[in-house]
Structures are given as structure tokens and as C-alpha cells.
Amino acid sequence: xxxxxxxxxxxxxxxxxxxxxxxxxxxxxxxxxxxxxxxxxxxxxxxxxxxxxxxxxxxxxxxxxxxxxxxxxxxxxxxxxxxxxxxxxxxxxxxxxxxxxxxxxxxxxxxxxxxxxxxxx
Numbered sequence: 001x002x003x004x005x006x007x008x009x010x011x012x013x014x015x016x017x018x019x020x021x022x023x024x025x026x027x028x029x030x031x032x033x034x035x036x037x038x039x040x041x042x043x044x045x046x047x048x049x050x051x052x053x054x055x056x057x058x059x060x061x062x063x064x065x066x067x068x069x070x071x072x073x074x075x076x077x078x079x080x081x082x083x084x085x086x087x088x089x090x091x092x093x094x095x096x097x098x099x100x101x102x103x104x105x106x107x108x109x110x111x112x113x114x115x116x117x118x119x120x121x
Contacts, residue, residue: 008062022040055069
């Protein structure tokens with residue numbers, strides 16, 4: 001099961017809703033989103049991932065913040081941050097200061113976005 005599917009299922013079950021109940025609520029709140037219980041089943045099983053407009057409508061129906069559907073931080077994220085800093089240091093050492101500065105700035109912005117998203121949850 002995917003992380004998105006787990007969050008959908010858990011939030012739906014906390015409300016005591018069936019998949020049909022959730023699909024109905026999504027359609028009621030967002031008539032342009034044509035969501036069936038069978039689609040929810042594929043999302044919850046991880047067979048498919050909803051597109052952003054559908055996920056947004058699901059989040060709204062469940063009264064969940066959209067960022068609760070993003071995957072949790074893992075050790076791989078830490079490794080990615082470390083790798084980005086290592087590459088920036090290498091660029092700096094060969095005189096590519098502008099590229100290194102840009103990479104450091106991107107890393108800081110990404111880290112700030114992750115921190116902000118966690119504080120909103």
C-alpha cells in the first residue's frame with residue numbers, strides 16, 4: 001500500500017465512512033471531480049495514485065491538510081541533503097562559486113519548505 005493510500009484509508013475510517021461515502025462527499029463538494037468508490041479502492045491499495053486535483057478534493061472532503069498526503073521524511077532525504085552539500089562543496093573547490101551558491105540556496109529553501117510543511121501538520 002502506498003503512503004497516500006494509507007492516509008486516505010486511515011482518514012476515511014476515522015470518519016467511519018465507506019469508500020462510497022467518501023466518493024459521494026467528494027462529488028458533493030466538487031461536482032467537477034467524478035470519483036467512484038472503485039477508484040478510491042485503487043488509490044488505497046496503491047495500484048494508482050490520484051492526480052493533484054483529485055487528491056485535493058479527497059483531502060477537502062476528509063478535512064485533512066493536503067500536505068498530510070506527502071510521504072514522511074526518511075533517511076534517504078537526509079542522504080540527499082548531504083549529497084547536495086557535498087556536491088556544492090566540490091563545485092566551490094573548483095572555482096564554481098556561483099553554482100555552489102545556487103546549490104546551497106536551493107538546499108536551504110528545500111529544507112525550509114520541509115520544516116514548514118511539518119510544522120503545519
